Amino acid sequence: MSDFENPYQSPESPIVPETRQNTGNPLSENMLQHLFEASPWLRFVGILGYIGSGLIAAAGIIFAISSFAASAIGGLFDQFPLWLLALAYIPLGAIFFFPSHFTYNFGKKIRNYRFSNSSEDLETAFKNNKSLWKFYGILCIINLSFIPVSIVIALIAGIAAVLNV
Numbered sequence: 001m002s003d004f005e006n007p008y009q010s011p012e013s014p015i016v017p018e019t020r021q022n023t024g025n026p027l028s029e030n031m032l033q034h035l036f037e038a039s040p041w042l043r044f045v046g047i048l049g050y051i052g053s054g055l056i057a058a059a060g061i062i063f064a065i066s067s068f069a070a071s072a073i074g075g076l077f078d079q080f081p082l083w084l085l086a087l088a089y090i091p092l093g094a095i096f097f098f099p100s101h102f103t104y105n106f107g108k109k110i111r112n113y114r115f116s117n118s119s120e121d122l123e124t125a126f127k128n129n130k131s132l133w134k135f136y137g138i139l140c141i142i143n144l145s146f147i148p149v150s151i152v153i154a155l156i157a158g159i160a161a162v163l164n165v
Contacts, residue, residue, distance in 0.1 A: 027122075032114075035125075039110040046104025053100055057093025060086045095139075102132035 027035075064086035109125035112118070 035110050036114050039107045039114070042103055042107025042110070044107075046100050046102075046107060049096060049100025049103060053093045053096040055093075056089055056096060060089030060091075060093060063089060098135055099132055102128045102135065106132065 063082045067082035067086060070082060106125050106128040109121050109128060113121035113125060
């Protein structure tokens, strides 16, 4: 290898990290005011998310029960199996619980920080905010991965439909 430095090499840092001076609260009064004003809305949206995820899961349970009832009765619901909706709705209700939980906790911890002025509350608030966006990022990656799979399935289904005609 030549004497040139590798541009892809990880940067080196000292073994003992430098100590930072504790300057008090790193957030300005305007930043804190914006956070405090957002707190009730975050808690409100979190509660709406809890209700929504519960309703989605309840709809899945209703679809599962009505699927069993329809199979016992027969006739009207034979064309579309309702258990497929139950398989989709119950996990969706569970999935949508998590962003609601992170949003609500973010707002709650900011509210707690306003009254306690504890750095632990502020850290936990931002930890919940980080978890919310990490969850949404992972969900986006999963959804984006379904696009090529859907295209391949659509091509196969289209070719199969043309060949059978």
